[in-house]
Amino acid sequence: MTAQTEKPQSTDKPAEAVAEQRTWKDYFTFNTDHKVIGIQYLVTSFLFYGVGGVLAGLMRTELATPDPDFVSPEVYNQMFTLHGTIMIFLWIVPAGAGFANYLVPLMIGAKDMAFPRLNAVAFWMIPIGGIFLLSSFFVGAPQAGWTSYPPLSLISGKAGEAIWILSLLLLGTSSILGGINFLVTIWKMRIPAMTIYDMPLFCWSLFATSCLILIATPVLAAALILLSFDLIVGTNFFNPGGGGDPIVYQHMFWFYSHPAVYIMILPFFGVISEVLPVHARKPIFGYRAIAYSSMAIAFIGILVWAHHMFTSGTPGWLRMFFMAMTMIIAVPTGIKVFSWCATVWGGKISLNSPMLFGLGFVSTFLIGGLTGVMVASVPFDIHVHDTYFVVAHLHYVLFGGSVLGLFAGVYHWYPKVTGRMYSETLGILHFALTFIGVHLTFMPMHELGLLGMNRRVALYDPQFQPLNIMATIGSYVLAVSILPFIINVLWSMVKGEKAGRNPWKALTLEWQTTSPPIIENFEEEPILWSGPYDYGIDAKTLEGDRTVQELLTEVQGESS
């Protein structure tokens, strides 16, 4: 509980001299420091990303040929079920929570999250739930897809399915606890000078994300509990054999799982809104529009779930309603994309790793957004639903969107978290390989789906093989692309150049403290002397003839 350490009383000594340093052991304990927990989240989710990635590689290897010759179809189904579940619940969602944990208190000038112990509890549920989920491989992993639709999920292996349900309940609870914590922290713990319109946009996006988590996740929990009753004690909530209705499960499942897409993408919208202004040296374009569009996406995002069910037991009028709502959500999303472009336009861009991933995010996510409008159209979705077109769309959103945004954030805050600079050459190599890999893997899938290849299949029509080989090669490129990243992160942690407090000359509060930040975050309450994105006022001379850089040095001098 080192986070509870009393602040040193004597202020005459420099804070760094007495500041306790984190040791590696702290990261394996029930530590309540939000920075430790943030790193725990990130490292844990990266490990699970590795597992999910290996599964993806194996699946693509299977799909290099039309016959199920590499693994048996049962094993293939187990792999895509766990690939989807891991990538959502153990990679992107916890990685977003990791960023939020590390950054939100620093960005709002707080010493920690509102509920530090609850925070640690929420984190420790992730490795427990994750290892529990992976243990299902020993008893026959679940094979009904990450959607786990009954009746198939009720008859394709009881033990694996039960483990899937229980581990998801754990991971969902963790997410809810995190959501409460972020919401209260953002609302109550800002330094007094910071109004909601002085918050960095990352905090806005986390606020929207947390609202979504709190509204939607309990409904998933309800669906899973009822499903577990059907599975384990033989009730008939969803089992048509006893008069149950499998469509009700689909509604409950997607009531969470569509908002889940926004739970996964909104934090990284926030990351991009931080990264682009800093490396383009320009204020964010349309702060309020971006902030409000996050809230609009969260609100409308609650009312679009049945677009996953256009070919299911959904009557025509409902299909029309959900088509209209889904189309509308393109508007706030479009506002963000245009605003990001306008932010960069006319700036002074450094094409470094965070900026490349940031621009790569806008470029790739755009494609996912455009196909998103297409699949919102009911008549067209009826054709492509459950095909590779949807697989392409969702990976453009979640890989091209969330994951590229995530890497932009990792490079951007790496100096802050480790106190050292990363290698730019390796970072750019990582970006180039990832960008090529993403498009090579997922672009051909659009055509596959349109031509008639259904998803979740281990065996397919031989006419689809050439495009599948392309996708498989792309997936190997993606697998290789992670190597320069791993080397970079580990090597730079030891050998990287010292970063100092603020290598990017950024204006948000986290850059005002040391790198890595001291245990209590700030030596004394930070001063909000600028808006989060007030770039370009240096030319106007601030407070006489001092530049921003001079002012920053002064703030640092005062605080040390």
Added chain:
Amino acid sequence: MKKTNTIIIAAIGIAIALPSLWYGQNHGLLPVAASEEAKSVDSIFNLMMTVATALFLLIQGALIYMAIKFRRRKGDETDGPNIEGNVPLEIVWTAIPTIIVLVISIYSFEVYNEMGGLDPMSSHDPGPQQIAQIQNHQQQLIALDPSQADLALGLGASPENQGQKPYLNVNVNGIQYAWIFTYPETNLITGELHVPVGKEVRLNIAAGDVLHAFWLPEFRIKQDAIPGRETEIRFTPTLVGTYPIICAELCGAYHGGMKSQMIVETEADYQKWLEQQTQVADASNWDKAVASNPSNLSDSDFLAPYADEMGVNQETLSELTQLQHHHH
């Protein structure tokens, strides 16, 4: 200066519009369209593709231009201009997407109606197991006799065919891992679907075990088969040919092998086939042309012919059978 700007903007507009309009019509990404409704779906996809290509070129073009043009010069430590927004511009880029999605929504609504999606007989969910009471409040609107059981969810008759009986009714049952077709008038049971060209067909879709989805890619139609709920699709094939029938909803390990075909033939050929099949059925030649009744056979016997098609070896088949038995 103002004039050159106008010229540049116009040139960019044309440079984006022309390739978008061309690509929207010539993407070649869809298989042949074998019904009028499929062509309507294609036309909406083409429109969306045109708009998407234009936005794609605009944004990607801007990103590439910015990455080249707005680079920080070496040694320049100053910031870019302090521009925090532009309300008229923000209104424009809120309004344009709003109009685009509004147009696409209205067009989609029209096409969906044309496909029969808003046929009152099929656009309401009668609920699981055909509970008639749910529909009581509808009785003032349309004369409805739930006992006739022609009320199902899915794609109903196109507006011009509404209220009329389809030329051909076929009952479709999805089971792991096959589609079984029953022609109610002749009691013919088959493993592939034969329909005459130019006549409206109604498929009454049911599922025997888990969820399946009946997909005809060349007709752009798909409807889930749901145990305990009847669903339907109606369509009129306009092109003679053989088309794949694909299960699109995950239904188990051999989901990828759950395929059949639909043969659209001339009226004469269709009648000839029908005659042949009834004779074959009379001669009880079960193996050859007529799908067997799965309940009479063990799982492995039933799956054997499908396994051949799938390229499944005997070993995995026996595994599969074991897997099946675990669940019974």
